[in-house]
Amino acid sequence: VARKIPRGGVVSSAAARRLPVGVRKRSLRVVVTGGAGFVGSHLVDKLLARGDSVIVVDNFFTGRKDNLAHHLDNPRFELIRHDVVEPILLEVDQIYHLACPASPVHYKFNPIKTIKTNVMGTLNMLGLAKRVGARFLLTSTSEVYGDPLEHPQKESYWGHVNPIGVRSCYDEGKRTAETLTMDYHRGAGVEVRIARIFNTYGPRMCLDDGRVVSNFVAQALRKQPMTVYGDGKQTRSFQYVSDLVDGLVTLMESDHIGPFNLGNPGEFTMLELAQVVKETIDPGASVEFKPNTADDPHMRKPDISKAKSLLNWEPKVSLKQGLPRMVSDFQKRIMDEN
Numbered sequence: 001v002a003r004k005i006p007r008g009g010v011v012s013s014a015a016a017r018r019l020p021v022g023v024r025k026r027s028l029r030v031v032v033t034g035g036a037g038f039v040g041s042h043l044v045d046k047l048l049a050r051g052d053s054v055i056v057v058d059n060f061f062t063g064r065k066d067n068l069a070h071h072l073d074n075p076r077f078e079l080i081r082h083d084v085v086e087p088i089l090l091e092v093d094q095i096y097h098l099a100c101p102a103s104p105v106h107y108k109f110n111p112i113k114t115i116k117t118n119v120m121g122t123l124n125m126l127g128l129a130k131r132v133g134a135r136f137l138l139t140s141t142s143e144v145y146g147d148p149l150e151h152p153q154k155e156s157y158w159g160h161v162n163p164i165g166v167r168s169c170y171d172e173g174k175r176t177a178e179t180l181t182m183d184y185h186r187g188a189g190v191e192v193r194i195a196r197i198f199n200t201y202g203p204r205m206c207l208d209d210g211r212v213v214s215n216f217v218a219q220a221l222r223k224q225p226m227t228v229y230g231d232g233k234q235t236r237s238f239q240y241v242s243d244l245v246d247g248l249v250t251l252m253e254s255d256h257i258g259p260f261n262l263g264n265p266g267e268f269t270m271l272e273l274a275q276v277v278k279e280t281i282d283p284g285a286s287v288e289f290k291p292n293t294a295d296d297p298h299m300r301k302p303d304i305s306k307a308k309s310l311l312n313w314e315p316k317v318s319l320k321q322g323l324p325r326m327v328s329d330f331q332k333r334i335m336d337e338n
């Protein structure tokens, strides 16, 4: 049935790319799955600002209509409530596939749903890309490296992942999504891109999504102690969302498949992060130690030399610069709650 659907006069991504940048005759039609979420909504802002037509496909599990409210009157914007686990027919030039809960609290809430989203959802979007000749970008994750035995992590590292643990629905799910992506590229000629995203923060994160930056910022603003899991010596590298979005678009437009690490190499222990949040929000903020979760990676830091040399991309916003921009958004939303 799918193959009988006409192309509907869409300029294919191949046709669009034959025109030099800047002289495209018409705007691209782009799908962003998961576009109502944190990263997706910032990506939609950028694509609409450059003149593309954007369709968001989202089931609103962790995304919010509020994140896109400012585009609802834009004739180049469409919002579809749809679960990517089910097939969908659309006519588009590019697919940014983000749909998947990203916070460990959310992805562990219903692990079977998470792995279905990663496997069946990615399969459907690749099937769609194949049918209409669209270019497909997968937002994979640094979690494919698991609890890494190599530090910092390069794209050539195969990872150290527990296949039967509580995080496996997400990290093994994303590894399978990467496999599907490469198999559709090699086997069906689909043009693909793979980004491995490292911890990213910024405005519009869910206030209570359980990730460390959103937790610490919301806790400090609410005058609650910041919850440090374990001894707080585990490390992460935090990227501001505008840097990520620039990287995703640069990758999509490039001639490179990847995978590419997209992250900020600035590495912090959770105790150091708590200190930066304290200096930014409230010098009186305190910390409280809680037991850590299972299979928590001890350290994580991207080696971004591949993205630097092939995409000419690197992050510009440091944690100390990015955090205040997120704090003002959280402050407003916490005040609205009260």
Ligand code: NAD
Pocket: 033, 034, 035, 036, 037, 038, 039, 040, 057, 058, 059, 060, 061, 062, 063, 064, 082, 083, 084, 085, 097, 098, 099, 100, 101, 102, 103, 106, 117, 121, 139, 140, 141, 142, 196, 197, 198, 199, 200, 201, 206
């Ligand atoms: P998010 O939870 O804010 O956004 C995910 C979006 O996907 C939400 O709008 C949600 O409603 C939607 N979604 C989930 N399951 C769906 C389904 N079955 N069908 C349709 N929509 C569905 O997360 P985010 O931080 O914006 O992450 C976006 C993508 O980037 C995810 O694929 C995530 O794995 C990846 N990523 C993010 C980070 C990060 O630090 N933010 C790090 C690594 C990878």
Ligand code: UDP
Pocket: 002, 086, 087, 088, 089, 090, 123, 124, 125, 126, 127, 128, 129, 130, 131
């Ligand atoms: N699919 C989709 N939209 C499309 C084309 C395909 O959702 O426009 C789904 C399709 O239902 C299938 C998956 O993508 O579940 C993989 O499609 P493909 O054509 O590669 O495989 P097949 O349908 O032959 O199993």
Ligand code: UDP
Pocket: 103, 104, 199, 210, 211, 212, 213, 215, 216, 227, 228, 229, 230, 232, 234, 236, 270, 292, 293, 296, 297
């Ligand atoms: N963490 C923490 N306090 C919190 C939430 C998380 O100390 O309130 C720790 C968590 O144990 C992990 C790190 O912060 O070591 C990053 O966790 P997050 O859930 O943000 O992302 P992950 O990198 O694990 O996907």
